[in-house]
Amino acid sequence: MPEITLDATPRLNGLYSRRKTEVDALLAKYPDRRSATMPLLWLVQEEDGWISPESQIEVAAIVGATPAQVNEVVSFYQMYNRAPVGKYVLGICGTLPCALCAADGLYEFLSGKLGIGWGDTTADGLFTIQRRECLGACSEAPVMLVNRKLETRLTRARIDRIIEECRAGQREPYFTGHRPQS
Numbered sequence: 001m002p003e004i005t006l007d008a009t010p011r012l013n014g015l016y017s018r019r020k021t022e023v024d025a026l027l028a029k030y031p032d033r034r035s036a037t038m039p040l041l042w043l044v045q046e047e048d049g050w051i052s053p054e055s056q057i058e059v060a061a062i063v064g065a066t067p068a069q070v071n072e073v074v075s076f077y078q079m080y081n082r083a084p085v086g087k088y089v090l091g092i093c094g095t096l097p098c099a100l101c102a103a104d105g106l107y108e109f110l111s112g113k114l115g116i117g118w119g120d121t122t123a124d125g126l127f128t129i130q131r132r133e134c135l136g137a138c139s140e141a142p143v144m145l146v147n148r149k150l151e152t153r154l155t156r157a158r159i160d161r162i163i164e165e166c167r168a169g170q171r172e173p174y175f176t177g178h179r180p181q182s
């Protein structure tokens with residue numbers, strides 16, 4: 001595989017220098033390095049919680065695409081965040097089966113409790129509320145993703161407990177922050 005060279009610009013995210021082994025392993029999986037775009041974006045989001053313009057430039061440089069091409073991917077898929085998010089991302093399913101099981105009422109409850117609406121983040125940076133399409137657990141409706149964990153058959157009491165657990169730091173945060181490669 002040819003050596004990767006990146007422009008020495010301070011606007012890059014620094015992903016490649018921090019996680020070179022993982023990045024190289026991902027690139028090696030695909031005959032065309034552009035196919036690694038989505039998993040690389042996941043690496044970024046795992047660290048930062050969102051995909052910044054600087055990250056898009058760096059991923060583009062790594063896979064040999066243009067920043068505009070990477071931006072097309074980021075803006076097409078709902079799962080990539082294009083703005084910073086809170087430590088806990090609460091993704092309420094808004095598709096019909098959950099809506100029929102009072103998901104809207106749960107959103108109103110959560111929104112009132114945290115004082116934020118769809119896509120917003122609380123001032124303390126702890127919580128973001130997002131709307132999700134069907135999460136594949138319709139028989140357990142209403143459901144919500146708390147970071148990457150699916151919570152089913154939600155009630156207001158259950159939501160109260162989830163928020164308390166998050167505030168007490170008893171749940172894994174949505175993103176890790178930058179750290180040296182292990």
Ligand code: FES
Binds near residue numbers: 096137
């Ligand atoms: S509609 Fe909510 S999980 Fe399917």
